[in-house]
Amino acid sequence: MTRDPADLTAADYLDGAHEMAAANRPYLAHLLAEEAAQRTTDPATAAGIRATYPDPTTTRTESD
Secondary structure, X not given: OOOOHHHOOHHHHHHXXXXXXXXXXXXXXXXXXXXXXHOOOOHHHHHHHHHHOOOXXXXXXXXX
């Protein structure tokens, strides 16, 4: 494991996003995926990452 965040790749951030999603931590998953998308040079790939891990604060529905 690296100790310097600058050494992390987009794949590292996506792995973390997947782990956070599996642990029911959608906001952390979104943050990690957003970092992965920013480190991706292909706009279509970045858009796909963002679509896979949307911001939970904008997709949340209220229930009584």
